[in-house]
Every structure is written in C-alpha cells, then in structure tokens.
Amino acid sequence: MFIEKSTIEIKSLEEIRVVGLSLGKLGWPKHGDGGIYPKMWHLFDAEYRAKVKNMIAPFVGYWFWYNEPNDKDGYDYLIGGAVADFEDVDGAMTTFTIPAGRYIRHTFNAEDFGKLVDGALADSRKSVEKWAEENNVKIVNMPKSPTQDIQVYPEVELGFEHPSMYTLTPIE
Numbered sequence: 001m002f003i004e005k006s007t008i009e010i011k012s013l014e015e016i017r018v019v020g021l022s023l024g025k026l027g028w029p030k031h032g033d034g035g036i037y038p039k040m041w042h043l044f045d046a047e048y049r050a051k052v053k054n055m056i057a058p059f060v061g062y063w064f065w066y067n068e069p070n071d072k073d074g075y076d077y078l079i080g081g082a083v084a085d086f087e088d089v090d091g092a093m094t095t096f097t098i099p100a101g102r103y104i105r106h107t108f109n110a111e112d113f114g115k116l117v118d119g120a121l122a123d124s125r126k127s128v129e130k131w132a133e134e135n136n137v138k139i140v141n142m143p144k145s146p147t148q149d150i151q152v153y154p155e156v157e158l159g160f161e162h163p164s165m166y167t168l169t170p171i172e
Contacts, residue, residue, distance in 0.1 A: 002162055006108045006120075008131045010171065015100045018062045019052050020044055020080015022094040024071050037063065040079045048093060054084040061153035064142075066096050098150065099142065102171050104128050109164035116163050124167050125149060138172045 021044045023030050028040070041061070049055070060082050068076040078096055086095045106128050110116035128149075132139050139148055150168040157164045 002111045004109065005164065006106070006127065008104060008106045008128065010102060010137070011105045011168075012102050013098075013100060013168070016062070016098040017083050017086060018078060018080045018096050018098060019055075019083045019086065019089055019093050020062070020078050021048060021092075022068070022076045022078050024068060024076040025092060025094055030073065030075075030077060037077075037079065040077075044079055048090065049081065051090050052081065052083060052093070053088045056082045056084055059155040061155065062098070063151040063153070064098075064149070066142075098168075103150075103168040104132060104137065104139070104171055105166050105168055106131075107164060107166040109160075109162050111162060113158065113163050116165060121151065121165070121167075128167065128169050132169075132171070140170050140172055142170045 021040055023036070023040070026040070026043075028036060041063075049059075061079070062082065063077075063079045065075055065077050067074060076094070078094055080093070080096075089095055106124050108116075108120045108124060108127075110120045129139070131137075141148055142150070148169055152166050152168060154165065
C-alpha cells in the first residue's frame with residue numbers, strides 16, 4: 001500500500017562537488033521539451049558515469065541550472081553525480097561546486113518513478129514556496145547559479161518500491 005511522504009526542513013550543508021554532463025558541452029539545445037533531461041541522464045549513466053574518478057558511494061545524482069560565463073547565454077544545465085574531488089575529470093564533462101550553505105530540503109516520494117518526476121517533483125516548488133512563506137524564510141538563488149532548485153536523486157532511494165528523492169533550495 002502506498003503512503004505519500006513529504007517532509008520539509010532546513011539543512012546546513014557542506015559544499016558538494018558534482019561532475020557530469022552539461023547541455024552546452026554536449027551541444028544540445030537548452031530550450032525545448034523536457035525530454036532532453038532524461039536523454040542526458042541516460043547518456044551520463046550509460047557512457048560517462050563509470051569514467052568519473054572519486055565518485056561518492058552510494059551514488060547521488062544532481063540536476064540543476066548554473067551560471068556559465070563562457071556560454072553565449074551565460075548559463076547551462078548540469079546532470080551528474082557527487083565526487084570527493086575533481087581529480088582527472090574527462091574533458092567532455094563539467095564540474096561544479098554546490099556551495100556550502102543553508103538549504104530547504106524537501107523530501108518526497110511517489111507510487112512509481114514516473115509519478116515521482118512528473119507529479120511530485122512538479123509540485124515540490126509550490127510546496128517549498130508555501131512553507132518558506134509560512135515560516136518567514138527567504139529563498140535566494142544559489143551563488144554562481146540562476147537556479148533556486150537542485151534536484152537530488154539518491155540511487156538507493158530510487159530503487160525503493162515507492163521511490164523518493166529531494167530538492168535543495170538555497171535560503172538566506
């Protein structure tokens with residue numbers, strides 16, 4: 001029997017180093033349908049993930065927009081995994097450090113993966129904004145990023161009968 005779970009809390013996090021693929025380095029368009037992100041994830045998982053040195057286990061995936069001064073638009077999208085350090089990173093991949101700081105962590109689950117990313121994830125932002133307003137917490141953009149949301153996919157939790165994930169939203 002499925003029991004929906006949703007928790008929102010403030011977490012102080014140390015910096016998180018991420019290595020992965022970016023739309024810009026792949027030469028893929030940044031605008032269009034959302035189907036590009038699962039394709040990017042499958043490419044990373046199938047062809048690049050095993051090449052990443054110092055990947056932290058168990059694997060945790062991160063998806064987010066970030067500022068990229070070398071890009072004509074000034075921003076890019078990254079899908080990758082957490083690493084201990086940036087040693088020997090393949091030139092086709094991108095590195096980014098999610099800065100230490102305070103974040104709203106919204107953890108949630110769904111009946112299956114499709115409902116997790118197409119339903120619960122889509123509703124997460126509204127839940128976080130409502131919670132922040134009710135608790136007088138100011139949401140800000142992540143430093144060096146135009147984003148307010150980082151999608152986090154812990155591989156272990158995605159394998160549950162009712163998969164779960166969380167988002168991180170930076171706050172003052």
